[in-house]
Amino acid sequence: MAPTATSTKWSTDFDTARRQRLFRAPPKDNTAYPSLAAAVDPHINSFNAIFGPGGQLDLGVKDIGIKTFLDGDPYATEILPRNRLQIRIQDIFLDKPALPPSNKHVLGDRRILPAECRERHCTYRGKLKARIEYRINNGDWIEHVRELGNAPIMLSSNRCHLEKMTPDELVKAKEESEELGGYFIVNGIEKLIRMLLVNRRNYPMAIKRGAFTNRGPGYTPFGIVIRSVRPDQTSQTNALHYLNDGNVNLRFSWRKAEYLVPVMMVLNALVETNDREVFEGIVGAAGSKGLEEKQFVTDRVELLLRTYKVYGLHSKAKTRAYLGEKFRVILQVPDDMSDEDAGTEFLKRIVLPHLGSPNVTEKEDADKFRMLLFMIRKLYSLVEGECAVDNPDTVQNQEVLLGGQLYGMILKEKLDEWLSSIRLPLQEWLRKHDWEPFTSQQFQNEFLGKILRRTNENIGQALEYFLSTGNLVSSTGLDLSQTAGFTVVAEKINFFRFISHFRMVHRGAFFAQLKTTAVRKLLPESWGFLDPVHTPDGGPCGLLNHLAHVCKISTHTVDVSAIPKLVAELGVSSNSSALLDQSVVVQLDGRVLGFCTPKQARVISDTLRYWKVEGTHGVPLELEIGYVPNSNGGQYPGVYMFSQQARFYRPVKYLPLGKLDYVGPFEQPFMAIACTDPEIESGYSTHVEYDPTNILSIVANQTPFSDFNQSPRNMYQCQMGKQTMGTPGTALRYRTDNKAYRIQSGQTPIVRPPLYNEYGLDNFPQGTNAVVAVISYTAYDLDDAMIINKSAHERGFGHGTIYKTKICDLEEGTRRNRSRNVTRLFGFAEGGLVKGQWRKTIDDDGFPRVGAELRNGDVLAAWTTVVLDPATGEYKNNDGVTNFFKYKEDEVAFIEEVRILGSETGNDPCQKISVKLRIPRSPVIGDKFSSRHGQKGVASQKWPAVDMPFSESGIQPDVIINPHAFPSRMTIGMFVESLAGKAGALHGIAQDSTPFRFDENNTAVDYFGHQLMKAGYAYHGSEPMYSGITGQELAADIYIGCVYYQRLRHMVNDKYQVRTTGPINQLTGQPIKGRKKGGGIRVGEMERDALLAHGTAFLLQDRLMNCSDYCKAAVCRACGSFLSTQPTVAEFDRKKRGSNVVRCRRCAVRAEAAADRSQVWADARGDRYVGGEDVAVVAVPGVLRYLDVELASMGVRLKFNVEP
Amino acid sequence: MSTYTTAGAQQQQQQQSSMAHDASSSTDERARFVEYSCGDCDAPVSLKRGEPIRCRSCGHRVLYKKRTHRMVQFEAR
């Protein structure tokens, strides 16, 4: 058999045999579903970009540079020359996960595969190493390799064993045949860093924000903000603020603190300049047209120049020295650096670092100078009202912070901190060794072993902490607006849920608290980049978006070295003119290339685009050419090109060449992209969409005929599709999810788009094709309830299973595992009694029996305390007590798998087992189901098949839903699906349900109606039906067809809550809340009002008293107090028990010796009283007495009138 | 040679105990070997209480408990 390449072309067809072949023999060449693999590309590629030469970390290490430390006694009286210790990181390596050298038992394959980490509930991580170099004074660099702990590794990345594995190899590595990777395994849990929307890099945005005025007196709401990104992807936000008097200040944050510097000072520090150059740079070249019209700007620039004079700094060197003196402390530069160098360092690190980093040339300083001038220009333009503000909430001005980039940024920062942290142990060593100089032999001997070892070198652990908690512990804050919630669990409830995690972009936790809803708005700019319907309703609505299924994210820079020359040839000059209609800017990645006329700008953008699609002149296809045309007070015009990573881009067809072009969100608003071919306007349209469904996400594309539905219903379906009980995967055997749902009756839908096959969703079915009749039949289908045919139920309709994994860990809670001494072992105590009840579920070894049935309270595993017997080298139990792990849930479960987990070293006895339980969940009344159109309902009855209505051909519905579900929701797509499903089932074909395929002239109803007619069924999909009870024909024809039904994971068995008595709150005596604890459901004020309105006094009494904090209390009728009553104590009762007789102490008086014995009573102390007999026992709520006590403590007395 | 004999003796003992298994369960018997299967190579792994967890043939660190030999009976509902 000649090996033919695995085909990756898919259609709507069922392809049953082909899929079967793929399952039986996973391909040995390439995956059959490349689109699926492409869905997680942004994650994997961003991680791949971290390591290796020229990678993100390589650049980051260069940016960290050389750390310098000085020796010498700070208290010394005479100043001696100090020695310098310099240290730098040369390289960072991350190994693939492997067994530690301490494991001597494995000789061959020492890899640790991800499946093992899932099973052993450990982290998939590799050894992180750094090659550092250090030198003393100007000696030779000495190289050394340090181990920095174990860093978590992204699956399928270039540090993972699964990279480039074929489906066949993946299956052998216990993975899915289409394992995508893109996530991390931390403590056995799959975690991913979710994509975050951040401001577009290197583009100065015009912002008007009220909060800017809080910076101080004179500050206005106007500002220009640029998020300047260094090559290592760390960013530094620079902002220009406009002050009332026309002055401009530069604001930046450094280590979470804000600083403001006059922009003139920065300009003067960057290059050797003069007032004329600055003036012309901001206003326009002298003699250019329209200079006299720019009175507003000229006035302000004059003031800007004049106010700066007070500093009296006249040269670049002096200005730098001034800045250096001010900022050398916060920059943490070494003590021996001159102020001028510190000023250079300031400019390098803080001012527009995207232009020149880590080493800044003079030319790059000039670039920074020109960019600053441009920003000032745009700021004045904004203040003047010449241009509009830029909206930071549109994707036009946003990019994506990818998981790998964040990982690399954190790693860089931890490395930086680690290098800086040498200072402390260094100082300590110097102090202890009598300020021995660095040049001494002793220092050189002890530096690595004694000083460097004292630093915290476990950087891997910091990364693991970040991934497992999602908390960012950072000294700089990484220029991000949030510190928590960066990672999420990649839940595998079903495949939609799983894949959506990787396509999800979040706006940021900060915006979730915002009262305004502007950030959540669906804006037209996001067309084709973010899915308009796939966002959750409720809290994160509009903040948590999903990428359109063809939208890509760039993860590397493209070569743009040819661009500046091309642009110059196209007529860009360095001089600008005063007016915007005379000259506009041309920028590349936040660098000013020059200025040209608006007409030329258009030509430049058109020419470059042609070359870019053509692939000539060195213009890369991924380049974004944002041409902003001149407008009346619109966005600031110019040509802005972007070539770096983290950009959105998507494929469209370029009409002049008929070829693929990529467009980005910045350029898109100013382009003419036709949606469909008929919409192309000759002479206007430049592009056309490949397919209108490209704007939808993977999940939204699966809603059949979604263009027929009201759009909120499509949103609901996107939500419910992700809550469906489906098939989480085929490698379930090797998964240890906390909780996994699985449907047993998964089918491929008859009605589906071709994308269903392209994304290989048949590998993960999540529903059943059901015969659905829309009829009001039993009265049990009111209010979105649905009736299930009992026979369908018995055939397995919607049958599901829940798998739960329980971990029995002996080391849990005992924080003594540092010492590595085993104190507990699984098993029964030797010589102890073993009950038969225990042996039902536990085997000889103390582990649960596979296949046993578990009920509440059954034992899951047995363990004993042990000590090591030094004579035999064996562990012995001495106390003879057997302890147990117990199964504490109410539902019956079966033990599916028991894993006995060893340690990485292979030397330790079992301290942890992982037990997978299977809980069968056949559908019961109250379980939730839904079609694929946001039409959810609960099962209300299992109706006997004999009583179901039947059609003329004898078909009975599996599901009955009420017709009232449709008029208000307008889910016409469901009707069409019903028609298409029916026709498909009759003809045995799969139906294409792609939206936007039908129109008014060529309707879906007509298309499928004719198919039905061909099969001998009614054109409209409705049929005469007969009552199953009377056998009479129903007066109306019934709409009956095939609809794909999903079973949602919300099941009554997880939700029902009942109690009569149960746990109560200690203080108030009222029932506690919470289903898990057996608590009650609150009858609140609203419920109380409803019951009152109905006059149901007994029910109220029962709910609010008898079933709550009913209590009997003694109250004194005379004084009306609860608190003064007390039980009497028989005088000679030695145990001082209280009797049933209660008296009021307040109304009683001390008994005199002569008092009548029959009148006297005594308290527990033996004091004797007379009187206070008028006490009644009443039923009151427990909190009433509590209230009385609380008030009494504040000196308020409650008096109760007791009647009768 | 001596190592060979001890290994053989162990095996014998194990067979005996598994035969005697259903009859009774006395205390000393509980310390005997239980057979698991390796999570990687599927080889049988016999372990006594307190022994390190690893496959004797491939060194894998996850072992599966085998399905019980006992009859498993549930109440039909």
Ligand SMILES: [Zn+2]
């Ligand atoms: Zn093995």
